[in-house]
Amino acid sequence: xxxxxxxxxxxxxxxxxxxxxxxxxxxxxxxxxxxxxxxxxxxxxxxxxxxxxxxxxxxxxxxxxxxxxxxxxxxxxxxxxxxxxxxxxxxxxxxxxxxxxxxxxxxxxxxxxxxxxxxxxxxxxxxxxxxxxxxxxxxxxxxxxxxxxxxxxxxxxxxxxxxxxxxxxxxxxxxxxxxxxxxxxxxxxxxxxxxxxxxxxxxxxxxxxxxxxxxxxxxxxxxxxxxxxxxxxxxxxxxxxxxxxxxxxxxxxxxxxxxxxxxxxxxxxxxxxxxxxxxxxxxxxxxxxxxxxxxxxxxxxxxxxxxxxxxxxxxxxxxxxxxxxxxxxxxxxxxxxxxxxxxxxxxxxxxxxxxxxxxxxxxxxxxxxxxxxxxxxxxxxxxxxxxxxxxxxxxxxxxxxxxxxxxxxxxxxxxxxxxxxxxxxxxxxxxxxxxxxxxxxxxxxxxxxxxxxxxxxxxxxxxxxxxxxxxxxxxxxxxxxxxxxxxxxxxxxxxxxxxxxxxxxxxxxxxxxxxxxxxxxxxxxxxxxxxxxxxxxxxxxxxxxxxxxxxxxxxxxxxxxxxxxxxxxxxxxxxxxxxxxxxxxxxxxxxxxxxxxxxxxxxxxxxxx
Amino acid sequence: xxxxxxxxxxxxxxxxxxxxxxxxxxxxxxxxxxxxxxxxxxxxxxxxxxxxxxxxxxxxxxxxxxxxxxxxxxxxxxxxxxxxxxxxxxxxxxxxxxxxxxxxxxxxxxxxxxxxxxxxxxxxxxxxxxxxxxxxxx
Numbered sequence: 145x146x147x148x149x150x151x152x153x154x155x156x157x158x159x160x161x162x163x164x165x166x167x168x169x170x171x172x173x174x175x176x177x178x179x180x181x182x183x184x185x186x187x188x189x190x191x192x193x194x195x196x197x198x199x200x201x202x203x204x205x206x207x208x209x210x211x212x213x214x215x216x217x218x219x220x221x222x223x224x225x226x227x228x229x230x231x232x233x234x235x236x237x238x239x240x241x242x243x244x245x246x247x248x249x250x251x252x253x254x255x256x257x258x259x260x261x262x263x264x265x266x267x268x269x270x271x272x273x274x275x276x277x278x279x280x281x282x283x284x285x286x287x288x289x290x291x292x293x294x295x296x297x298x299x300x301x302x303x304x305x306x307x308x309x310x311x312x313x314x315x316x317x318x319x320x321x322x323x324x325x326x327x328x329x330x331x332x333x334x335x336x337x338x339x340x341x342x343x344x345x346x347x348x349x350x351x352x353x354x355x356x357x358x359x360x361x362x363x364x365x366x367x368x369x370x371x372x373x374x375x376x377x378x379x380x381x382x383x384x385x386x387x388x389x390x391x392x393x394x395x396x397x398x399x400x401x402x403x404x405x406x407x408x409x410x411x412x413x414x415x416x417x418x419x420x421x422x423x424x425x426x427x428x429x430x431x432x433x434x435x436x437x438x439x440x441x442x443x444x445x446x447x448x449x450x451x452x453x454x455x456x457x458x459x460x461x462x463x464x465x466x467x468x469x470x471x472x473x474x475x476x477x478x479x480x481x482x483x484x485x486x487x488x489x490x491x492x493x494x495x496x497x498x499x500x501x502x503x504x505x506x507x508x509x510x511x512x513x514x515x516x517x518x519x520x521x522x523x524x525x526x527x528x529x530x531x532x533x534x535x536x537x538x539x540x541x542x543x544x545x546x547x548x549x550x551x552x553x554x555x556x557x558x559x560x561x562x563x564x565x566x567x568x569x570x571x572x573x574x575x576x577x578x579x580x581x582x583x584x585x586x587x588x589x590x591x592x593x594x595x596x597x598x599x600x601x602x603x604x605x606x607x608x609x610x611x612x613x614x615x616x617x618x619x620x621x622x623x624x625x626x627x628x629x630x631x632x633x634x635x636x637x638x639x640x641x642x643x644x645x646x647x648x649x650x651x652x653x654x655x656x657x658x659x660x661x662x663x664x665x666x667x668x669x670x671x672x673x674x675x676x677x678x679x680x681x682x683x684x685x686x687x688x689x690x691x692x693x694x695x696x697x698x699x700x701x702x703x704x705x706x707x708x709x710x711x712x713x714x715x716x717x718x719x720x721x722x723x724x725x726x727x728x729x730x731x732x733x734x735x736x737x738x739x740x741x742x743x744x745x746x747x748x749x750x751x752x753x
Numbered sequence: 754x755x756x757x758x759x760x761x762x763x764x765x766x767x768x769x770x771x772x773x774x775x776x777x778x779x780x781x782x783x784x785x786x787x788x789x790x791x792x793x794x795x796x797x798x799x800x801x802x803x804x805x806x807x808x809x810x811x812x813x814x815x816x817x818x819x820x821x822x823x824x825x826x827x828x829x830x831x832x833x834x835x836x837x838x839x840x841x842x843x844x845x846x847x848x849x850x851x852x853x854x855x856x857x858x859x860x861x862x863x864x865x866x867x868x869x870x871x872x873x874x875x876x877x878x879x880x881x882x883x884x885x886x887x888x889x890x891x
Contacts, residue, residue, distance in 0.1 A: 295847055299811050302846030306868040307765035313871035314772055327772075330765050382764045664799055710784075717787060726795045729788055733781045 150176040151267055154196035156187040156214065157229075158206040166200065166259075173260055184209025184217075191218045198247070198266055203230040203237065212237075215244045225270040227262055229254065300341055304334035336375040340415065343408045348481050351488040358402035358493050365399055365430070366391070366522060369444075370628065372407050373428045376414040377623060380426050383418065384707030388427035389623035390544060393551035395432055396519035399442065402493060409489045410444060412482040413509045417448035424449025424506070432515070440517040449506040458499065521551075533633075534559040534569030536590055537578025545573070545629070552630055559590055569596070571636050576602040576619070597636035664730055672723040680721055688712070689724070693731055706735045754778050755884070756801060760789040760808040760817065761844070766868075770807060770844075773875050776886035778804065786815030790823045793839075797831065803839050805884060807866075810845040810852060817843060818852075821860040840882050842866055 153175050157163035163180045170177060178194040181187040183206050191199060199218060203211035215226040227248035228241055241249060247266035250258060308331045315327035350356035369391065377387035410428070417426045426448045433441040486509070490497035496512040533549070533556045549556050562569050572590055579587070579600055591598055599618045618632045670690070677686035689712050692705065709732045716725035755778030761767040762784050771780045781803075783792050789808060796802050806824070810817035821841060828838050840863045843856045856862040866878050876886070 299846045302868050303763050303766060306846065306870060307763070307769050309869040309871050310766075310769040310773060313873075314769065317872065330768065334765055664801075713788070717791075726791060726798075729783070729791050730795060732788075733783065733792065736782045737780075 150174055151197045151263075152176045152178040152194070153263070154179050154181065154187065154190055154194060154199045156181045156184075156199060156201045156205065156211060158182045158202065158204070169256055169259065170200075170263075173263075175263070183207040184211065184214035187211075187214045188217050188221070191222060191224055195222075196224060198263065198270070199224055199226045200263070201226050201228050201246075203228055203232060203241075212240045212244050215246065219244065225266055227266050297345070301338065304337040304341070307331065307334035308338070333375055333378060340375075340408070340411045343404070344412060344481055344485055347405065347408050347489065348485045351485065351492065356405075356492055358405055360400055360402055362398050362400050363403040365395055365397065365442075366628075368403055368407065369428065369430055370624075372410045372414065373623070374621065376411070376418055376426070376428075377621070380418050383422075384704055385418065385421055385423070386425035387623055388425050388429075388544075390427060390429035390431075391548075392429075392431035393548050394521045395430055395442070396515060397522035399513070399515055399519070401513065405489050405493060406495075409486050409493075409495075409511070410446070412486050413446040416482045417446050417450065417507065417509075421448040421450030421506070432521075433512075434517070436517075438517050440515050440519065442513040442515045444511040444513065445508055447502055447506065447508040449504065452501060452505055452507050453499070530555055531571070532557065532562060532567055532569045534562050534572045534590070536572050536574035537581070538575070544623070548629065552633060554633070568592075571633065572596055572598045574598065574600055575622075576600045599632055599636065666727075666730070669723070669727045669730055673721075673727040676721055676723040680719070682716070682719070682721055682724060685712070685715065686724055689728055689731075706732055709735065754887070755804040756796070757781070758783065758789065758792055758796075758803040758806045758808075760784075760786070760806065760812070760820065762809060762812045766809075770870075773870070773872060774807070777879065777884055778887065785812045786817060786820030786823075789817075789820045790815070790827070793824050794827060797827065805879075805882075806839050806841045807844055808841060810843055810847065810856070817845070818855055818860055821856065821862055825861040838863075840864070840884075842878060842882070844868060844870070 153170060155163055155166050155170075155177060157166060157180065160182070163182075167177050167180065178196050179190040181190050185207065187199065187201070187205075190196075199215070201211045201215050205211050205214070211228065211230075215228070218224055219226065225247040226244065227250065228244075228246050229250040229252060230237065230241075231252040233251060247269055248262040250262050311327040311331035311334070315324045315331070319327070347356060370389070373387070373389050377389070380387040414426065414428060427446070429443075429445045429447065431443050433443055435441055487497055489495075490511065494514075496510075498510045498512070500508045500510065502508045531554050533554050535556055535558045545556055548554075556573070557569070559569065559572065574590075579598075582590075590596070597618070599620060601620050601622045601624065618636060620628055620632060673686055677683050689709070692708055692712075709728050713725055713728035713732060716722075716728060757774055757778045757780045759767060759770050759774070759780050759782045761770055761782070767782050767784070771782055774780050781792060783789050786808075789806070793803065793806070808817045808820060821843065824839070824841065838861075841861075842864045843860075843862045844866045845852060846868045853865055856865060864878060864882050866874065879885075
């Protein structure tokens with residue numbers, strides 16, 4: 145009848161023999177006695193140390209403190225329920241007893257049955273009240289979560305809306321064509337972000353209502369993956385992360401599924417990965433797994449080098465509205481819907497969604513989608529052809545391209561090495577930044593005076609130009625999809641783009657970073673920072689910062705540079721190095737200004753006629 | 754040339770706001786409240802204070818409300834009279850009253866701008882606190 149473990153009772157009774165009698169009787173009922181106190185002070189300290197479920201309190205005690213006062217103090221301290229036992233029934237005592245809000249009251253002389261009933265009722269009443277309190281707290285917490293969600297949602301929706309409206313408004317003003325294009329591209333990013341959010345909210349609502357049914361159709365896989373990845377590549381790049389897209393050359397050209405739901409799912413995983421990663425890379429990869437002769441799977445994975453998910457949070461990973469941090473200063477933003485929606489959508493489509501921790505840390509979310517075992521690959525292996533592609537400068541995607549080259553019938557080799565080998569490269573592959581760094585003579589030599597086609601890999605925001613029309617260099621955004629790359633190659637190799645190649649003089653996007661006119665006295669800032677660094681043992685760290693400032697190369701990517709400086713700033717702020725932090729901040733602001741102006745000002749002067 | 758500080762964590766919004774303010778002065782940009790307070794102190798030290806600060810409320814690390822309070826405290830510590838304080842306009846996507854009241858009553862914000870914003874909204878809000886677009890010589 146009595147719950148196990150046995151209800152524990154603290155007896156407060158100054159008559160030792162009565163206390164002993166009570167103890168035997170109660171133990172006979174199956175209760176456990178955690179202590180016997182003779183004075184009010186003892187009662188308080190025993191209640192504190194033994195945490196009884198209930199206190200059985202005599203009112204008249206030895207010493208200055210009576211049972212009512214002791215009960216009040218215990219009540220305030222721990223809320224442990226009290227049952228009084230007394231010989232007094234006068235009005236004054238009753239009044240004081242009432243104010244202590246006891247769970248029961250027994251008048252001496254008492255019998256066994258009475259003790260039992262009063263104790264049981266008191267415990268039941270306490271548990272009920274306690275449960276009520278907990279339910280109330282839960283209701284309040286859920287109310288807070290709702291308010292927090294509403295304020296999050298309005299922030300999340302309005303931030304991109306703000307960019308869209310502002311940029312469209314700016315684009316409608318008196319601006320150059322180039323600026324207009326830039327405003328529209330910013331607005332376009334905002335629209336895509338908004339679209340992801342709205343899809344997320346709508347899909348989530350439909351899932352909750354049980355009203356979501358997948359709409360299965362055939363869709364092109366390569367195109368699908370790059371459209372998922374493109375807007376996020378920009379965000380990752382802007383955050384100083386390396387955006388990666390790794391596609392298995394053996395992927396099927398198309399597959400059956402619900403492209404919209406799958407896209408919402410993948411975009412939510414990407415959004416999450418970028419949000420929680422501060423350094424390193426975020427990668428979307430796709431590979432084909434041959435499970436058996438009759439079964440194949442497509443594995444889509446979003447991998448990051450972020451902080452990962454602590455073990456204790458993994459169990460609740462896919463719950464709604466849950467983020468590491470809910471305050472207004474949240475570093476991450478977002479609705480907290482992403483993963484719970486991802487799980488729901490995966491279930492809906494019969495896709496397995498798994499979380500794992502990659503070897504090097506961070507997080508990996510994998511989707512396993514069944515595909516027909518005999519699905520033909522998008523790119524059938526070229527046999528016989530062995531076209532030579534010359535790589536100019538370092539190519540970030542090198543590994544990826546090497547992986548594809550076999551499938552596409554290519555051999556990739558650094559341009560310099562091709563001279564000693566068996567032929568001239570048919571195509572030159574270079575990154576935009578390496579190309580801009582090269583001098584005209586180098587460019588001439590590499591493209592054979594403009595006769596050899598050139599494929600440039602730009603940033604994630606590079607404008608596509610796949611067709612390689614006359615007089616245009618083919619430009620691909622980075623990271624590029626296999627399909628884009630193959631199409632571009634196909635175009636140049638089939639001769640359409642090979643007629644002429646112009647230099648990269650027209651590429652405005654990668655203007656070298658030029659520091660703004662030094663508006664401030666860096667000398668003073670540097671000397672103060674140096675004095676502080678010497679005093680705080682930050683000499684080496686400051687040296688690093690100064691090297692970044694002086695050794696700024698003209699091709700260094702502004703956002704990567706800003707990121708480095710920002711890291712230094714944070715480090716100095718955290719250890720209270722005020723002067724060093726100010727130096728870093730001053731420089732970070734100048735980079736932001738020159739980066740923003742670098743793309744706006746030269747055009748503003750030529751554009752406004 | 755008036756000096757303007759834009760405090761905004763979202764990259765797109767930051768670029769856009771800087772462009773919207775192109776005709777109002779030289780803008781510096783910072784990305785969180787901590788940076789805002791430091792940039793303010795730096796400018797004070799260099800004796801090139803910001804005439805106008807546009808500050809987002811919801812930001813990582815230190816939010817706009819806290820940064821606002823700290824900036825006003827620094828001004829007080831330096832004996833800058835209220836008439837010479839920087840004009841601080843809080844910008845936010847949230848227009849719930851509690852935020853507005855906190856910014857005005859406790860924080861000492863000069864004005865308040867609810868996103869989304871465009872040229873008209875910027876012009877109207879800035880005109881109210883005494884800023885007009887500069888006429889640039891070509």
